[in-house]
Amino acid sequence: VIGRxxxxxxxxxxxxxxxxxxxxxxxxGFFGGLLHPFFVPAHALAVTGLGLLIGMQIPHWGRTAAFxxxxxxxxxLGMMTLxxxxxxxxxxLLVSAAITGVLAVLARMLPExxxxxxxxxxxxxxxLDSPPEVISLREANLMxxxxxxxxxxxxxxxxxxxxxxxxxxxxxxxxxLGSWICAGAMLALALQLAx
Amino acid sequence: MTVRGIRVxxxxxxxxxxxxxxAHTGSVVGGFFGGFAHPLLGPDHVIAxxxxxxxxxxxxxxxxxxxxxxxxxxxxxxxxLGILGVPLPGVEIGIATSAVILGMMVALAAQPPLWVAxxxxxxxxxxxxxxxxxxxxxxxxxxxxxxxFVIATGCLHLAGIGFGxxxxxxxxxxxxxxAGGAIAIGGLMFLGRLA
Numbered sequence: 001v002i003g004r005x006x007x008x009x010x011x012x013x014x015x016x017x018x019x020x021x022x023x024x025x026x027x028x029g030f031f032g033g034l035l036h037p038f039f040v041p042a043h044a045l046a047v048t049g050l051g052l053l054i055g056m057q058i059p060h061w062g063r064t065a066a067f068x069x070x071x072x073x074x075x076x077l078g079m080m081t082l083x084x085x086x087x088x089x090x091x092x093l094l095v096s097a098a099i100t101g102v103l104a105v106l107a108r109m110l111p112e113x114x115x116x117x118x119x120x121x122x123x124x125x126x127x128l129d130s131p132p133e134v135i136s137l138r139e140a141n142l143m144x145x146x147x148x149x150x151x152x153x154x155x156x157x158x159x160x161x162x163x164x165x166x167x168x169x170x171x172x173x174x175x176x177l178g179s180w181i182c183a184g185a186m187l188a189l190a191l192q193l194a195x
Numbered sequence: 196m197t198v199r200g201i202r203v204x205x206x207x208x209x210x211x212x213x214x215x216x217x218a219h220t221g222s223v224v225g226g227f228f229g230g231f232a233h234p235l236l237g238p239d240h241v242i243a244x245x246x247x248x249x250x251x252x253x254x255x256x257x258x259x260x261x262x263x264x265x266x267x268x269x270x271x272x273x274x275x276l277g278i279l280g281v282p283l284p285g286v287e288i289g290i291a292t293s294a295v296i297l298g299m300m301v302a303l304a305a306q307p308p309l310w311v312a313x314x315x316x317x318x319x320x321x322x323x324x325x326x327x328x329x330x331x332x333x334x335x336x337x338x339x340x341x342x343x344f345v346i347a348t349g350c351l352h353l354a355g356i357g358f359g360x361x362x363x364x365x366x367x368x369x370x371x372x373x374a375g376g377a378i379a380i381g382g383l384m385f386l387g388r389l390a
Contacts, residue, residue, distance in 0.1 A: 041226075041227070041338035041339045041342055042338045045338060090338075094338070102268075176349065179263075179267050179268050180342075180346060182268060183267035183268055183341075183345045185338075186272070187274045187278070187328065187331070187344065187345070188340075188341040188342070190274065190278040191335075191337035191340070191341065192337045192338075194279055
């Protein structure tokens, strides 16, 4: 009996919890989901890059790319509730972040359809890379709703701030930020693929 | 179960429960600060990064933003080579030489065409990126580490630009050129250590 108990104890000690991303600041539920896109670096990188890109193209672009992101995000969260198992979502986010960073650096007028084409995979990947770490269905749904709202607010905030940068200095700052996003995404992607 | 058996089991439990001591925990926060600290801990890197900013400011627009954009992008490409283990000869010599050449450019108030400055800075960025990429810890949070790393590099450029803006005034111009000279001498010292 003692032997079995010790064996059970040993197994319990070596087992580890399945973790996606730890809840931001340990906050569960809706607010944990709301903060999730801000605290997961790959999400923050991709959403910031997309916001930079769209913001720099406004008013040449409308809000189609942003709506594409929100629709894709909602679709991805819906897929999550259907039990879709995400794979390579982190890599999709990093590749997308690198592309948005380069396009922000170039600061050229681009067709709006390109923005939507990039926004859709980012929206789906942010959603599918945000599995709730809770057992309760209600709690999980609250987290997913929070993630959807948080990612949308995040994108809108970056996009609207960048769209309001009219003076050359801040516009150049946005381009330099784009280069940082691209460089960070490239390094992170290489590091992840090398493992 | 005998006393000996219980002791063996207890030892096994101890081994099973033990986790490896990790310098980098892989946490997001630790990853970010680890990456942020990395470029700041190599004095040869630091003076070369500051020299990029100084030279950019000295040359004025558009070099003031072109060089700090070119550097992280090319550095990331070099970093990818380093992470993937692609060998690059003379990395340390290249880094020390970058401080010498870039420092001299500032000290001599060299004003080559923008593309020459960009190619020169980009060429040296490969060495810096490769060295950093080869040293990236395998167990850090890849994205957080890379973002911290790129932001620190960018901040060093901004520090150089900030100081370089003093060149608008005659006394400041002398101070900036003197700083370039000091960086070149520092680079020579690093080269001397490698010889």
